[in-house]
Amino acid sequence: xxxxxxxxxxxxxxxxxxxxxxxxxxxxxxxxxxxxxxxxxxxxxxxxxxxxxxxxxxxxxxxxxxxxxxxxxxxxxxxxxxxxxxxxxxxxxxxxxxxxxxxxxx
Numbered sequence: 001x002x003x004x005x006x007x008x009x010x011x012x013x014x015x016x017x018x019x020x021x022x023x024x025x026x027x028x029x030x031x032x033x034x035x036x037x038x039x040x041x042x043x044x045x046x047x048x049x050x051x052x053x054x055x056x057x058x059x060x061x062x063x064x065x066x067x068x069x070x071x072x073x074x075x076x077x078x079x080x081x082x083x084x085x086x087x088x089x090x091x092x093x094x095x096x097x098x099x100x101x102x103x104x105x106x
Contacts, residue, residue: 006037011078039064063100
């Protein structure tokens with residue numbers, strides 16, 4: 001992997017569940033875990049479906065970053081103001097890099 005191809009700056013966010021102390025309601029939130037340089041490969045195709053009378057467009061995007069054992073499939077990636085759900089993580093080159101397969105749903 002040529003490190004020069006990692007030319008896009010991304011953020012990885014962790015999902016957290018907290019409880020409101022006043023109401024006891026469970027609140028979902030995202031917090032920044034780390035920022036990293038990544039190589040981005042966008043799929044040339046996408047999918048479109050209708051779910052509950054709502055049209056959804058899905059696009060696959062693969063991010064390649066330096067290895068970080070703290071990143072898992074419950075996290076998400078923020079790039080260019082968009083949120084990408086992590087689908088799969090593959091460790092490559094003896095844990096030197098991670099290839100993170102994501103899906104953008106709009």
